Amino acid sequence: MSSTVTASWEFKLHRKRRIKEALIVILTVITLSTLLIHRFPSSSNAEDEEKPAEFFSLTAASQAPQPQPLFPAEDENAQIGTSSRRKIQHYSDELVRQTQANNDAMRIEIRHKKRKLERARKIKELDGLNFYKLMLSRRSHLVESCHEYLDVEKKTSLQAANFYVIQEEKLIWCPVYKAASSTWMQNILYIAGHNQQMVSEIRSKYPQQPNEQGRVVAPEVKKSFLQRFEKKGNVNKLLIVRHPFHRLVSGFRDKLERCHGPNGCEDLNFDWYYKIYGHRIVKSYRKKALKKFPIEYFDEGNNFGSPVPLGDNARSEKLPIFWEFVQFLIDSPVEDYDEHWKPQHLLCSVCHFSFNYILHFENLQQEQKEFLKTIGKENISEFIQNPLNSGPTTEDLVSKYFSTLDKDDILKLYNIYKLDFIYFQYHFKN
Known part of the structure; x- marks a missing residue:
């Protein structure tokens, strides 16, 4: 189905491009015709009548018009001056440039649409087998990247206090704040076996403290216990990540x-x-x-x-405005960052803990559905909230905030969150 839609869409773009090219050719012909009319003006009937009969009995060779250059030589008899020729050449070059620019823009748009359709196809076709392959791919990439940046990761350590462990369900989750963390604080209550009434009571008890809601079923554990529990068989270790810059803008908008x-x-x-x-x-x-x-x-x-x-x-x-916030981040040690804008790889010690499920916030609705199937909790899907329904930070919105920054500021921000981009396979567009 997606290939048919793509082919139809590409055919329409191809037809539009051909129509534009045809219009350009017609415009060029009209322009050249006008120039030729001025170059070879037709004689009046009165002038033809005054010419002798011998004039019309020329040989075929003499009757054949001699080829004339489109742009005559520069002399005092030339009807088209140098400035006119330059203008015509300029218009011609401009037409070529516009045609090339239109073609480039269409090619870029086609590639963008293809990628969008391909992403939609992958999301639609995400089943158990593809989900397993996707998780394996993300896990393998993270392990390889951690090995590549081993010298950097030696300076960090496992932060056990950030983890939530539900022993009975063999589930370990590390929340990344501004990546569906508040939503999943409630979700783990359902995973732990609480019904809607019990969840509502817990939420009422801790209305402004989602962390405390989650701690009802997943108390804080020590580092030694976390390391032992991790090594047990069939433990599901969950991490939900988000595009670093989208998460940063979301954190600023929400908190400051x-x-x-x-x-x-x-x-x-x-x-x-x-x-x-x-x-x-x-x-x-x-x-x-x-x-x-x-x-x-x-x-x-x-x-x-x-x-x-x-x-x-x-x-x-x-x-503060966003620009002031960014200057504050650039001038502050990363270790002192608040949890809502601290780099994700530091929050969850991703190179010191073997997560086997790494979900992306941007496709969370589908991926968390498959995750729940994997851990045998698909029956609670009706209670699981999808944070995307509440209006996520879109790329256009992020662009508005980043438009207030200089290029140097953006590059400095990228260097701060560089490992998040690399570890979780997000792309940086300056």
Whole structure:
């Protein structure tokens, strides 16, 4: 089905390209015809009548028109001057350039559509066997990459406190914050055997603390216990990852770009992330930001520096803008990062722990469905939430935030999250 759709779509693009090329040819012919008319003007009937009969009895050789150059030599009798020839040549070159640019754009669009259709086909055809192969491929890539960066990973260690272990279900999960972590804090309650009423009671007890919800069924364990339990047979070790820059923008928007607390922006004293990070970031980088951006950039009409509207009383000029946040990250040690923007490979010690299920947030709905089948929990699929339904950070949205950064800033960010890109097979487009 996908190949038929692709062929039909490519045929339409091919037809559009041929129509454009035909129009260009017609335009060129009209232009040349106009030039030839000016070069060889037709004689009037009166002039023909005045010519003697001998004039019309020339030999065939003399009657044959002599070939004339399209652009006559530069002399005082030439009807088309140098400037006209240059203009015509310019228009001709421009037509060639536009045609080439259109062809290149169409080829790029075709490749993009092919890749999109191929991804859709793979997602649709993700069954048990393909899921197993996909997990094996991701696991093998991670092992090879860790070996390649062994010198770097020697400086890190297993952070057991970040792991959630459900012993009865032989499940170990390390949450990557801003990669469906809050959703899966609830999901593991169902996996542990809790029903909807029990889950609702736990959520009511810890309404603003998803971590504590998960700890009800997966208490914190020591490093030695985690290492022993990992080596047992048939243990499912789960990791959910996300594109590093998408996750970064999501973390900033959720924790620092908008006001939190009971009184919104009227009283930021109850906003934990503002007190710990936001206030410090603005104090350190607002003067530099005012030199880079016009003062109007921070006005209410411009969302107080946010690339997108956030709603009434959702933001204040006291909160940092994305550019200031990025400068803070560049100047801070990675080890001191908050869990919502700390690199994923550090959060979950991926080179010190053998995860056998690495799911991608971007295709989580399908992949978590197959994961639940694998661990024998497909019966709870109706309770499992899909975070993508709540409006994920899209590539267009991320581009709006990154458009406020210089190229050097983006490259510095990439170097901070480079191993996330490499380990989890995400691509970096500058």
